[in-house]
Amino acid sequence: QGVAVSGFAEMGFFGATDVDTQFHTDIDVTFTMSGETDNGLTFGASIDLDESDGDPSPAFDGDTQGGETIFLSGNFGTITMGDTDGALDWAVTEVLFNSGSIVDNEEHIGYNGNAGHDGSLGNSDGQVLRYDYSFGDFGVAVSAEQIPGVGADAGDDTAFGIGFRYGLDLGGSSINLGLGYQGSDIADVLALSANGSFGGGFTAGLSYMNFDVDGGGAGDYDHVGIGVGYTTGAISLHANYGVYDYDGGGDDEGFGLTAGYDLGGGAVIQFGYGYNDPDGADSFDTYSLGVAMSF
Amino acid sequence: QGVAVSGFAEMGFFGATDVDTQFHTDIDVTFTMSGETDNGLTFGASIDLDESDGDPSPAFDGDTQGGETIFLSGNFGTITMGDTDGALDWAVTEVLFNSGSIVDNEEHIGYNGNAGHDGSLGNSDGQVLRYDYSFGDFGVAVSAEQIPGVGADAGDDTAFGIGFRYGLDLGGSSINLGLGYQGSDIADVLALSANGSFGGGFTAGLSYMNFDVDGGGAGDYDHVGIGVGYTTGAISLHANYGVYDYDGGGDDEGFGLTAGYDLGGGAVIQFGYGYNDPDGADSFDTYSLGVAMSF
Amino acid sequence: QGVAVSGFAEMGFFGATDVDTQFHTDIDVTFTMSGETDNGLTFGASIDLDESDGDPSPAFDGDTQGGETIFLSGNFGTITMGDTDGALDWAVTEVLFNSGSIVDNEEHIGYNGNAGHDGSLGNSDGQVLRYDYSFGDFGVAVSAEQIPGVGADAGDDTAFGIGFRYGLDLGGSSINLGLGYQGSDIADVLALSANGSFGGGFTAGLSYMNFDVDGGGAGDYDHVGIGVGYTTGAISLHANYGVYDYDGGGDDEGFGLTAGYDLGGGAVIQFGYGYNDPDGADSFDTYSLGVAMSF
Numbered sequence: 001q002g003v004a005v006s007g008f009a010e011m012g013f014f015g016a017t018d019v020d021t022q023f024h025t026d027i028d029v030t031f032t033m034s035g036e037t038d039n040g041l042t043f044g045a046s047i048d049l050d051e052s053d054g055d056p057s058p059a060f061d062g063d064t065q066g067g068e069t070i071f072l073s074g075n076f077g078t079i080t081m082g083d084t085d086g087a088l089d090w091a092v093t094e095v096l097f098n099s100g101s102i103v104d105n106e107e108h109i110g111y112n113g114n115a116g117h118d119g120s121l122g123n124s125d126g127q128v129l130r131y132d133y134s135f136g137d138f139g140v141a142v143s144a145e146q147i148p149g150v151g152a153d154a155g156d157d158t159a160f161g162i163g164f165r166y167g168l169d170l171g172g173s174s175i176n177l178g179l180g181y182q183g184s185d186i187a188d189v190l191a192l193s194a195n196g197s198f199g200g201g202f203t204a205g206l207s208y209m210n211f212d213v214d215g216g217g218a219g220d221y222d223h224v225g226i227g228v229g230y231t232t233g234a235i236s237l238h239a240n241y242g243v244y245d246y247d248g249g250g251d252d253e254g255f256g257l258t259a260g261y262d263l264g265g266g267a268v269i270q271f272g273y274g275y276n277d278p279d280g281a282d283s284f285d286t287y288s289l290g291v292a293m294s295f
Numbered sequence: 296q297g298v299a300v301s302g303f304a305e306m307g308f309f310g311a312t313d314v315d316t317q318f319h320t321d322i323d324v325t326f327t328m329s330g331e332t333d334n335g336l337t338f339g340a341s342i343d344l345d346e347s348d349g350d351p352s353p354a355f356d357g358d359t360q361g362g363e364t365i366f367l368s369g370n371f372g373t374i375t376m377g378d379t380d381g382a383l384d385w386a387v388t389e390v391l392f393n394s395g396s397i398v399d400n401e402e403h404i405g406y407n408g409n410a411g412h413d414g415s416l417g418n419s420d421g422q423v424l425r426y427d428y429s430f431g432d433f434g435v436a437v438s439a440e441q442i443p444g445v446g447a448d449a450g451d452d453t454a455f456g457i458g459f460r461y462g463l464d465l466g467g468s469s470i471n472l473g474l475g476y477q478g479s480d481i482a483d484v485l486a487l488s489a490n491g492s493f494g495g496g497f498t499a500g501l502s503y504m505n506f507d508v509d510g511g512g513a514g515d516y517d518h519v520g521i522g523v524g525y526t527t528g529a530i531s532l533h534a535n536y537g538v539y540d541y542d543g544g545g546d547d548e549g550f551g552l553t554a555g556y557d558l559g560g561g562a563v564i565q566f567g568y569g570y571n572d573p574d575g576a577d578s579f580d581t582y583s584l585g586v587a588m589s590f
Numbered sequence: 591q592g593v594a595v596s597g598f599a600e601m602g603f604f605g606a607t608d609v610d611t612q613f614h615t616d617i618d619v620t621f622t623m624s625g626e627t628d629n630g631l632t633f634g635a636s637i638d639l640d641e642s643d644g645d646p647s648p649a650f651d652g653d654t655q656g657g658e659t660i661f662l663s664g665n666f667g668t669i670t671m672g673d674t675d676g677a678l679d680w681a682v683t684e685v686l687f688n689s690g691s692i693v694d695n696e697e698h699i700g701y702n703g704n705a706g707h708d709g710s711l712g713n714s715d716g717q718v719l720r721y722d723y724s725f726g727d728f729g730v731a732v733s734a735e736q737i738p739g740v741g742a743d744a745g746d747d748t749a750f751g752i753g754f755r756y757g758l759d760l761g762g763s764s765i766n767l768g769l770g771y772q773g774s775d776i777a778d779v780l781a782l783s784a785n786g787s788f789g790g791g792f793t794a795g796l797s798y799m800n801f802d803v804d805g806g807g808a809g810d811y812d813h814v815g816i817g818v819g820y821t822t823g824a825i826s827l828h829a830n831y832g833v834y835d836y837d838g839g840g841d842d843e844g845f846g847l848t849a850g851y852d853l854g855g856g857a858v859i860q861f862g863y864g865y866n867d868p869d870g871a872d873s874f875d876t877y878s879l880g881v882a883m884s885f
Contacts, residue, residue, distance in 0.1 A: 001560070001561075001590070002300075002301075002302075002590055003300045003301060003302040003324065003590050005300060005592075005593045005595060005621070006592070006593060007592075007593040007621060007623040007635065009623060009634075009635035009658070009660045010652070010660070011660040011662070011669075011671040011672070014652070014653075020736075020746055022653050022736060023653070023671060023717050023719055023736060024652045024653060025652065025655060025658055025659075025660055025671045025672040025717060026650065026651075026652045026658070027635050027637050027649060027650070027658040027660065027672075028650065029593065029621045029637065031300070031302060031324045031344070033302040033304060033588070033590035034590070035560045035561045035562060035588060035589075035590055036560045037558035037559045037560045037562050038558065038559030038560060039558070039559070041558065041562070043560075043562050043586070043588050044304075044588075044590075045302065045304035045322050045588060045590070047322050047324065047344070049344075049621070049637070049639075049642050050642065050647070050649070050650035052344050052345065052347045052348060052642045053642060053644065053645065053646045053647050053650060054348065054645050054646065055348065055349050055350040055645040056348045056349070057345070057348050059322060059345070060321065060322070060323065060345035060348060061321075062305070062309070062319045062320065062321045062397070062398060063309075063317050063318070063319060065320060068304070068320055068321070068322040069320075070304045070305070070306040070320055070322065070588070072306070072562070072586060079306075081306040081318060081320045082306070082320040082322075102652070103652060127318050127320060129318055146315075146317060146318060156315055263627035263628065263629065263631065264627045264628030264629070265591070265625045265626045265627045265628060265633075266591075266625045267625060267627050267631070267633050267662070291633070291662060293623070293625060293633050293634075293635060293660070294625075295591070295592055295593050295623035295624070295625055295634075295635070296855070296856075296885070297595075297596075297597075297885055298595045298596060298597040298619065298885050300595060326595070326597060326619045326639070328597040328599060328883070328885035329885070330855045330856045330857060330883060330884075330885055331855045332853035332854045332855045332857050333853065333854030333855060334853065334854070336853065336857070338855075338857050338881070338883050339599075339883075339885075340597065340599035340617050340883060340885070342617050342619065342639070344639075347639050347640065347642045347643060349643065350643065350644050350645040351640075351643045351644065352640070352643050354617060354640070355616065355617070355618065355640035355643060356616075357600070357604070357614045357615065357616045357692070357693060358604075358612050358613070358614060360615060363599070363615055363616070363617040364615075365599045365600070365601040365615055365617065365883070367601075367857070367881060374601075376601040376613060376615045377601070377615040377617075422613050422615060424613055441610075441612060441613060451610055
């Protein structure tokens with residue numbers, strides 16, 4: 001009960017095709033709050049120091065989201081509000097594994113974080129309300145996000161979502177499946193994922209998303225992502241590939257590689273590489289090398 | 296001695312007449328610093344995370360106030376600087392009781408927080424210096440706030456204040472009286488309050504303010520506020536009424552209701568309602584329901 | 591290991607020639623992170639609450655510096671990135687001693703903090719990479735800072751630095767010497783310092799800098815600073831003098847005085863005075879009096 005303070009920092013170098021290698025320094029402080037009611041409900045909230053940025057920061061404005069999350073949890077399930085995943089993103093797992101890199105090279109132009117509607121459509125600010133409940137190997141979530149109308153006489157809209165998770169423990173290996181849907185007057189999004197951890201330090205995952213803008217067409221897309229990871233001792237490796245296949249023709253694709261060496265105590269040396277092949281433009285590389293520190 | 300970190304979060308819903316019900320999420324982190332000199336003087340300071348907002352935040356600029364307070368206290372009394380009450384606000388008690396609501400519906404258009412001059416007149420930024428001293432049931436404070444001139448050749452001004460508190464313990468019940476005055480070249484403010492807690496969980500309060508702008512007239516007003524509270528077990532209730540009666544005619548009035556249910560451990564369910572009747576405009580309602588959490 | 595939270599606050603008064611005496615309130619919170627790898631390397635990072643200012647703050651942008659520092663240290667020496675001294679500033683010691691003052695009056699118009707290139711030339715944002723190593727009484731550092739070109743076709747530039755420190759322990763007294771150089775396509779800076787602490791609470795220091803803008807002339811300068819300090823019991827005193835002697839003629843000079851009284855427990859009463867004599871303009875005084883608190 002109370003407020004726990006944790007920290008994160010990175011230093012290193014990054015660069016890209018036609019971009020000089022530069023210094024990289026980043027830092028953050030996280031405040032994690034937790035409590036329990038007399039009847040055993042748990043509640044909590046979280047915000048980062050960098051989310052107090054802005055003038056003013058949307059974190060401290062009640063009707064917007066600025067990185068804060070707040071939850072209340074009990075036998076009935078968990079209610080979460082704020083900068084939290086909608087039901088689709090909650091259900092569907094990304095294809096990233098292991099250490100990552102200091103400038104997220106693995107999140108190339110063909111990568112999809114599966115956020116779906118969250119905070120990305122219309123006037124949406126990403127302030128999500130989600131209810132989720134788990135029983136045995138199964139989990140379910142529903143979510144809503146209010147989207148104010150863009151024009152003066154535009155009506156308000158709401159993005160509803162529903163998601164399902166299923167986890168299968170095979171003894172030594174495990175398989176996780178996810179299925180999610182979000183819909184609003186703006187777009188419908190359907191996604192699914194499958195990923196597993198296997199013996200010998202191997203992990204692998206696959207995700208698929210269909211994004212269908214109402215009345216749209218050319219901007220609609222199917223996305224496929226696939227990723228693998230391998231860990232041995234202090235070393236962790238990762239590769240992923242992803243492609244956005246647009247209904248109007250053309251695609252954005254890319255792949256990413258990361259390698260990490262765990263120094264222990266919260267410090268990890270991280271290397272990242274990204275290959276980006278945007279539709280109708282020259283491909284380019286990005287890379288980084290540095291140390292990530294957790295406190 | 297040192298820095299204590301505490302937190303606060305809210306989630307829920309709010310709305311108003313002709314305004315759709317919306318999600319509400321808010322959060323804050325407070326840093327409370329305390330120390331003691333070799334001779335037993337105590338000193339301290341406080342700032343919130345949301346006060347690091349701004350570009351730049353006035354909190355970190357020496358000649359402005361941005362939410363920080365700093366004090367030094369001993370047998371001689373207490374000196375406080377920064378975002379602290381002037382002597383009037385220090386002496387006079389608001390008519391709010393019990394839990395409040397997540398969007399402060401109880402602070403309707405007819406509500407007066409009794410800030411008087413503090414941070415509201417001319418170029419004032421609310422950076423206050425206050426000295427207060429208590430002996431027995433009696434307390435006294437004096438305060439000053441510097442108000443830079445608005446025009447190029449305008450002289451600087453200072454708002455001085457003086458306030459008195461008296462507390463009467465009747466055994467089971469208690470009565471508190473407050474009287475405060477603030478004056479500057481801009482305006483003179485006089486206010487008084489009486490409030491008490493009685494047996495059976497009842498509290499009640501009354502406040503009065505006369506606000507007299509120098510050379511003004513139509514904007515001058517008398518304000519009256521009255522509030523009551525009742526607490527039984529985990530439940531707390533509150534109602535207040537307030538009215539600004541303008542010398543130029545017309546008034547802004549309203550009332551507010553709150554109900555709270557204490558879940559224990561720092562979590563309280565809060566409902567709020569406000570009725571607002573502005574002068575010469577349509578009245579409107581505001582309401583909210585949510586959970587407030589202290590960590 | 592983890593995140594330590596410390597605080598700082600000031601309250602008091604300050605003023606200057608032709609400027610009214612004003613209230614002063616300032617506050618800050620510092621987050622100091624530390625960790626250790628399995629092999630005994632130490633690492634850490636630091637950021638202040640006031641550095642989360644800005645919209646957005648450069649602290650949370652990877653390719654800029656906004657007050658954060660990050661380091662990794664071992665037998666090989668220490669690597670530091672972010673808002674840290676370049677090798678020149680690392681090596682050369684300022685002529686300030688003892689308590690300081692709440693608005694830094696001792697840093698008058700003739701004062702030089704010996705930052706050299708750091709964050710001050712061209713598009714430089716002060717994001718520095720420094721390596722330093724100590725052996726016995728001797729220390730050495732090298733540093734680099736990337737300076738993006740100002741114009742569209744301007745090439746990027748880098749400011750390199752090297753610095754040396756030498757400490758001599760004479761038993762009861764100690765002498766420290768520093769020598770630093772920084773160079774880029776924009777300017778070359780050479781500086782040295784000598785300072786010592788002697789018996790009876792006396793300290794004294796001297797610094798010299800030659801600042802040579804490439805292709806410049808009139809703006810080039812030599813700077814000399816000299817300072818003394820004296821401490822007895824709770825009382826500390828300080829005086830310093832400094833002058834910028836411009837190659838184009840004229841100089842900016844000034845002196846500063848501070849007096850401190852340590853109340854214990856982290857609270858210090860501080861008085862400061864600065865005399866400023868800018869080239870070709872009227873001289874002016876600055877002063878302040880207040881309490882500085884460390885938590």
